[in-house]
């Protein structure tokens with residue numbers, strides 16, 4: 001074990017002045033917004049076309065081209081993208097959908113909203129992604145879909161998951177909230193299954209404030225998603241107030257209010273054009289963390305697997321108090337004291353009371369997710385971070401774990 005400088009390094013750190021001064025708190029996940037985004041939003045405001053319109057159509061087109069997907073449909077969140085995909089896949093009451101306990105609640109809630117039963121399979125403790133062997137063991141007559149999450153931007157084992165879905169004739173819906181840039185054997189995450197669902201929430205690699213996208217290889221399904229996303233009104237209803245004159249629409253099914261606005265797409269268009277540059281910046285930060293935290297008693301993320309591209313969305317470290325002598329929550333409190341914001345992605349799904357009460361889930365039944373959920377902390381990884389910000393994060397972590405001046 002490392003030779004520590006202090007008996008209780010976090011206490012010693014607390015006595016020293018914070019790494020970042022008061023009033024200079026480093027906000028976790030703060031996005032990098034350029035002048036182009038601001039100008040594009042202003043141009044929306046100037047034209048008065050704020051709602052779903054030509055910028056959404058352009059953003060869909062550019063996103064489709066970037067991911068090399070067949071079709072892309074913009075919506076107002078990844079939660080909406082997941083829900084619509086499940087509905088379009090025909091999932092409903094009496095069905096089961098297998099997903100991971102190591103995810104945001106939205107993944108599971110989207111399944112519940114269809115009336116289907118979510119079924120959890122534990123993760124591989126190294127990748128934090130669904131373990132395909134456990135998935136296959138849970139398939140029943142009622143299983144209608146697998147919903148993997150490319151956790152932190154690391155692709156799931158898509159060879160295994162697509163083979164299982166094919167073997168059992170069930171849908172594959174990929175939660176790509178972390179995985180815009182993620183590649184698996186040269187193919188974009190989200191293009192392996194029937195649907196790929198992306199998030200443009202504030203902290204995500206491409207942001208529209210709130211927003212999401214569904215990609216699908218199937219044109220008919222894409223058309224249905226468009227209808228479902230706007231009240232069930234006929235496909236081009238968003239054009240009804242355009243300069244071509246008013247056009248009637250017809251409600252063809254009972255849909256939802258999930259459409260993206262042009263103001264959101266105005267941000268997304270320029271965020272997407274900078275996606276490669278921002279990814280490179282995050283890769284550089286990731287590499288620095290790997291190098292400069294390597295001697296600490298933390299578990300750092302495992303390196304990306306060969307023939308994949310990691311999306312570098314979250315840099316998650318595990319704080320195991322048996323090694324660090326600081327609990328995860330004490331570590332978070334200490335980082336806050338150093339004026340550095342961190343995140344937790346995630347406490348495992350079965351720790352939440354709603355799911356325990358409704359499904360009788362126990363966290364211990366998914367031991368890898370439970371342990372990771374108790375130990376994980378996400379360090380800042382936004383492309384907005386300056387070199388000094390990154391140095392501050394590293395210094396704060398070192399100070400907390402091995403004492404000031406470390």
Ligand SMILES: Cc1ncc(COP(=O)(O)O)c(C=O)c1O
Pocket residue numbers: 076077078079080103104106107149175177178198199200201211212
């Ligand atoms: C894995 C995962 N799935 C789904 C979502 C939901 O995304 P949104 O906030 O765009 O609805 C998130 C958002 O944090 C997420 O991290």
